[in-house]
Amino acid sequence: MPGQALIDHGRLLEALGYEVELLVEGSRSAPHDLPARTCPGWTVGEVVRHVGSVYRVALAWLTESRQPRDWQRAPAPGQTVENYLRQGFVDLTEALAWHAPGERAATWWPADGTYGFWTRRMAHETTIHRFDVEDAAAMEHAEIPGDIAVDGVDEALALWFSHRLPKLGLSGTHTASVAVRTGGHTWIARAGPAETVAWRCSDQEAARADAVVSGDPVLVYLWLWGRERLGAVTVDGDDDAVGQLWALMRLATR
Template identity: 65%
Template sequence: MRIGGAQAPCTETVMSAQVTIDHGRIARAFGDEVELLIDAARCVPPETSVPTCPGWTVGDTVRHVGSVYRVAQAWLIDGQRPGDWQREPAPGQSRESYVRQGHADLTEIFEFHDPEECAATWWPRDRTYGFWQRRMAHDTVIHRVDVEAAGGAEPSDIADDVALDGIDEALMLWFGHRLPRLGLRGTRAGTVGVCTGGCGWITIAGPDETAVRRCGNAEARAADVVVSGDPAEVYLWLWGRRGPSAVDVDGADDDAVGQLWALMRLATR
């Protein structure tokens, strides 16, 4: 597999400003989540429906994860958005092997390059190898949770530091970047503060603006309404893997919270 030559650290962005935990921690979480996903899938027939991914089965979900790993690999090797990639396991290859090989190939690339080296990505604020390491780790967490839920298993824990980084990625990348790129806005103006684990964010949504920024807890709590709770529950709520009761809502503007949740569904579909 072609990995590519060494590059200088990316001058367009400082990766430490994008992630909330160490890159080595993200790498370890990525590997751990691959194992949890595979273990969960082994316990459930592949034709089992996945309620959190309507129309998908457990087999579809596992295959999707392996396919996404190859999308990331193609971005990194070719330096641009791929037009095609290996979307299915090879003949005779199991879905488990398809996922493991995809993870192994990506790990080889990530170990060869510094996370802050420039790389092609779909987020202008973060054009580094670290973007993909982070993105693949969180994609795996969410779909591992999907497979566990499909089998009715007790969900595996998500560490607070991983969940906090996942909240940051969900808000900064998906809400703050992808929604505007899609041309999607809210129907009513409102601010929602998100507070958990000592971290804070303010989201702004309405007909004229869709934006988010990091802030302190006190500033986030001055928003029209505040969403808070355990980091893992807030993380999964933002990704639509938890219902309204999973988070605490402080403030009278329930519609603003509903709008945030609905906009996140559009951003992450």
């Protein structure tokens, strides 16, 4: 399969399409100046604006074949934030749909320089932030499909834990490894002063970890993104190791 995703490009592109509609629906159910509890310091309107901006910076990476220096970061005068979001979505998905997922593209992750990276990244970006808007609006959360959640667990550990934290110069205070197990897949996340790395692993390798985190795929996905409380998952083993993983993921995804 091209790129790093656990599910195919078409499935992620489909998810991106319905997630943006759920985000719009949620944003219409709450005042745009309402604080978004799960995004401290942001309002509902700011969450929607942020996603529209992320769509534009992703498209700029693709069209400029390098890290972009500038893009439209906010609605134009007279443009609603919903229209800003939708236009960014249409422009980006048109580019994604016209290219094979394995086709080379500029990205900010050396492990996956393909169009598929951006489809996956935008699908999860939109899913997490529509959850934020639903939460702010006190709505019942729309379902997150299990296969999307499992892929999101993989992305959170591979991209944000293994790549983003070292780029930020952040590391654990003590060396510890945590196995994360959900949806028939298992990963190791190891952190300490010398390294911050995660990888897909076997059950035998997971048995040697200091702790094991497990639960329903959606719960583990949201937990890694800080949308579920620290104690929401099942923990076997060293609580300090799990606490360190939790704290580092908060820094990686803020």
